[in-house]
Amino acid sequence: xxxxxxxxxxxxxxxxxxxxxxxxxxxxxxxxxxxxxxxxxxxxxxxxxxxxxxxxxxxxxxxxxxxxxxxxxxxxxxxxxxxxxxxxxxxxxxxxxxxxxxxxxxxxxxxxxxxxxxx
Amino acid sequence: xxxxxxxxxxxxxxxxxxxxxxxxxxxxxxxxxxxxxxxxxxxxxxxxxxxxxxxxxxxxxxxxxxxxxxxxxxxxxxxxxxxxxxxxxxxxxxxxxxxxxxxxxxxxxxxxxx
Numbered sequence: 001x002x003x004x005x006x007x008x009x010x011x012x013x014x015x016x017x018x019x020x021x022x023x024x025x026x027x028x029x030x031x032x033x034x035x036x037x038x039x040x041x042x043x044x045x046x047x048x049x050x051x052x053x054x055x056x057x058x059x060x061x062x063x064x065x066x067x068x069x070x071x072x073x074x075x076x077x078x079x080x081x082x083x084x085x086x087x088x089x090x091x092x093x094x095x096x097x098x099x100x101x102x103x104x105x106x107x108x109x110x111x112x113x114x115x116x117x118x119x
Numbered sequence: 120x121x122x123x124x125x126x127x128x129x130x131x132x133x134x135x136x137x138x139x140x141x142x143x144x145x146x147x148x149x150x151x152x153x154x155x156x157x158x159x160x161x162x163x164x165x166x167x168x169x170x171x172x173x174x175x176x177x178x179x180x181x182x183x184x185x186x187x188x189x190x191x192x193x194x195x196x197x198x199x200x201x202x203x204x205x206x207x208x209x210x211x212x213x214x215x216x217x218x219x220x221x222x223x224x225x226x227x228x229x230x231x232x233x
Contacts (some may be wrong), residue, residue, distance in 0.1 A: 004162075011227055033220060045163070045224035091162055095220060105151060105170070105220055106178065109162030 001004040003027065004092050004110035008038050013082045020067070021077040021113045023092030029053075034075040035107065036066065040088040048090075051075060058091050082117045123144035123225040125210050131231045138183075138197040140228050142210030150212040152193040152223060154185055157207040159166065169193060205232045 013019035025034065034047040048110040051059045051066045059066040079086055092110045099104045122145045132138060144150050151170050155163040165178045167185035175185050184203060186194045193210055207229050211222040 035221065037224075043209075043227045044228070045209060045211075045227075047223060052222055092170055093163075105153070105168045105176070106165045107155075107163070109164075113160050 003096075003108045004094055006092055006110035006113050008113045009111075011113055012118060013086075014023075014083060014118050016081055018078060019082055019115065021079070021090050021092075022117065023075045024073075025073050025075060025076065025094050027073075027094065027096050029096045032095060033094070034066070034068070035093040036064070036075075036077045036095060037091045038086075039091060039112070045091070047116045049077065050089075059080065061094060068091045079115075084117050084119060087115060087117045121212070122225070123212055123223060124212060125208075125225040125228050127228060128226065128228045129231075131233060132200050134202055134232055135199045138200050138204070138230070139197070140195040140208055140210075140230075142193040143191055144193075144212045147191070147212070147214065149190060150214060152187060152191075153211040153213075154193065154195050155209045155211065155224075157209065157227075159206070163200055163209065168193070200232045202232050204229055 003026050007022055012063045032053045034051045038046045038048055049059050049061045049064045049066050051068045064078045065078045067102050089112045092106045094108055124143050153168045154166040156166055157163045165174055168185045169179055171176050172187055182222045183197050207227050209227045210225040213220050
């Protein structure tokens with residue numbers, strides 16, 4: 001089974017509207033971290049937001065928020081007030097295990113969602 | 120602030136030729152360093168990571184190798200490139216601190232093996 005699943009290969013959103021990008025994960029570890037990265041056409045992976053498995057509050061960073069539903073093992077990214085510059089690939093990733101264990105250094109990435117913001 | 124550099128930005132190499140990609144980090148000490156590869160239209164796959172000078176962990180057996188000769192320098196190498204080595208190579212760094220394990224990526228190197 002895939003560890004990180006992003007079921008939306010492509011999404012459209014109208015400028016200034018909100019959009020939700022889906023991510024589900026699979027782990028048996030109690031300690032893990034979830035990340036979202038943005039990859040514009042230039043290729044650089046830009047860190048957006050992080051959610052730790054023990055964090056009780058949903059993470060927020062400016063226009064980005066992470067809808068963390070632990071029981072459902074989902075970590076959806078919500079982008080509010082979309083801008084044309086938000087058009088890019090978006091990747092969900094997971095870090096498993098207690099920090100410092102060998103497994104914890106590895107980020108497992110999903111296949112990504114391509115977001116296109118329409119003017 | 121911390122910055123991460125990779126070079127070259129783009130590389131076209133013939134099959135069987137050697138490879139050396141370099142990554143350096145500024146503004147932090149004793150970072151964890153990582154090499155990832157991204158095939159076209161896919162997510163990233165971890166190749167190597169290093170928690171200190173001379174310490175290399177390999178995730179995927181292949182004809183690539185990595186070295187960390189200095190604290191903030193990470194090198195990806197190959198003695199003989201294969202067609203399947205084509206891809207986008209990204210270097211990343213993180214600090215070794217609980218709750219601060221976010222990995223930050225460099226600009227990447229696009230490698231085309233012909």
